[in-house]
Amino acid sequence: MGWQAEAGIYVHIPFCRRKCFYCDFPVLAARREATVSRYVDALIREIELWGEQMQAGWLASGRSGEAGQFVSLYLGGGTPTYLNSSQLLRLLAVLRQHFPLTPDAEITLEANPDRESLTEEKLAALRAAGVNRLSLGAQVFDDGYLRAIGRDHNVRDIESAFILARRAGFTNINLDLIFALPGQSIEEWQLTLERALALQPEHLSCYSLIFEEGTLFERWRAQGRVDPVPEETELKMYELACNLVSAAGLRQYEISNFARPGRESRHNLLYWRYQNWLGLGAGAHSHWGDRRWANLWPPGRYEDRLQEAILPIDTGTELSLSIEEMMEEMVIMGLRLIEGVSGQEFARRFGRSLDEVYGDTITRLVGAGFLARTPEGRIRLTRRGLPVGNAIFAEFLLTPGSLTT
Ligand code: SF4
Structure with a gap:
């Protein structure tokens, strides 16, 4: 197979101030500073270990292609901005030192639009360090629904975070939105879309709420405390998003994603075009050629393995994919x-x-x-x-x- 894949790096920061009621991601809420700092040290050890592996040609040995350069670096979570500026800058520097990024690589930071974790100084420092795309977890432009889904920010926070980001020089901003929230009407969803579009983001992601197993929302649904919106309403909400967002000049390029031309998420395109990505951090998933694996979770197990200078791969998750699966x-x-x-x-x-x-x-x-x-x-x-x-x-x-x- 002479095909050469593009590659990206995903870095998982598993901390949030508190857990949203619908969230099933591997995250820990309200951890102490010492816990976060121990994790960052472990992450840096992992990056260095992968750097050595790359030099030894490990990533080039995948059946479907060579490592080449990385076209995307994505800091996600969790809430990456839970880390302070110096931790984030240190991570970025070590990542750049060990992974060859293309000159035009997309470097994305996910952020929660709260005043505590997203300051103007932090945004300016990250922009200066090469972060060129910001993804804000706005979710819904309605304080009542933000509280109802357990978010710790309000609508004013979203709008001021967006303005701060523009001021710090971010010209590529995504807003994440969720619809089909229990009790939400089509008109309320339309208001959220209109307020989001009024900010003129370059990219918009619109996902419907899923009642994932193990979440508070799923428990409440089982107890009859919250009801999913009817399927026809959800479908109408989806169609409304497709129409309104497209009319505002953002082209739909994926089932749930819209972008101004040229602002499609390069990182997510790697997933959808089935290219290679290396996931770093506790619980992060990787796909490389015909291999797939996940890192150890929770962070304690991940950090212990790195203490021994061993890659923190959860061997139980390692898979060699068959041709049919690929x-x-x-x-x-x-x-x-x-x-x-x-x-x-x-x-x-x-x-x-x-x-x-x-x-x-x-x-x-x-x-x-x-x-x-x-x-x-x-x-x-x-x-x-x-x-x-x-x-x-x-x-x-x-x-x-x-x-x-
Ligand atoms: S901020 Fe995101 S990752 Fe953190 S708990 Fe909420 S939904 Fe989950």
């Missing part, structure tokens, strides 16, 4: 994109055409109006297929071993 994943991730999946890219990667593997499925879904073929040989979801993507993705699962010859 094909499925590439198609399912790629169909999330409005551009869809490239037949050429698929053939280059796997040595078989999309039609050889999925011909019947594609013909059936095109006939039913959920899928379209493009003149350039791509397959993509239609307007009708987009809202029911999950059901369509299931059609692309392959029988294990079916393609092994």
Whole structure:
């Protein structure tokens, strides 16, 4: 396989001031400074260890390509801005020292729009250190709903964080929004969209609330204390977002993501185009060539392993992907994109055409109006297929071993 993948780095900062009621991410709430500082030290050890591995050619040994340079660095969480400026700057410096970033690499920082963790000085220092994209967890422009979902900021905080970020020189800002909150009406969602668009962000992510297992919201749903919005309302909310956001000049490029031309998230495109990414930090996931793994969780286990100067990989999660699994994943991730999946890219990667593997499925879904073929040989979801993507993705699962010859 002569195909060369692009690569990105994800760094997980697992701290938040408190846990939001709907959140199932691996995060710890309200940790002491000493805990955070111990974690940062461990993270730096991990970066250095990977730096050594890279020099030894480890990342270049993946079956599907060579390491090359990294086009994206993403500091996510959790709340990366829970770290102070000097911790963040130290991390960025060590990352740059050990991982070759392309000159135009996208460097994203996720941030919570609260006054405590997001100050003008911190934003200016990070911008000066090369962070060129900010992703603000706004969620909803309504103080009542922000409280109801357990966020620790209010609408004024979002707006002032946005203004501070612009003042600090950020010209590429994403706002994360959530809709279909219990009790939320379509009109209320429209107000959130309008206030978000009034700030003129370069990028908008709109996800519907999922009642994930293990969250407070899921427990409350089971107890009948909160009710999901009806499915038809959720669908209308989704369609409203697609229409309003597109009318404001942000092109929909993925099921839930919109951007001004050229401002699509390069990092998330790596996931959707099924490229390589290395996840650093406790619980972070990686995908490299035909391998997948996760780091140890919780941070105590992760830090202990690094104390022994061993990469903190949870060996129980290490997988060598079969050809069928990689094909499925590439198609399912790629169909999330409005551009869809490239037949050429698929053939280059796997040595078989999309039609050889999925011909019947594609013909059936095109006939039913959920899928379209493009003149350039791509397959993509239609307007009708987009809202029911999950059901369509299931059609692309392959029988294990079916393609092994
Ligand atoms: S801020 Fe984000 S990561 Fe932290 S608890 Fe809330 S949803 Fe989860």
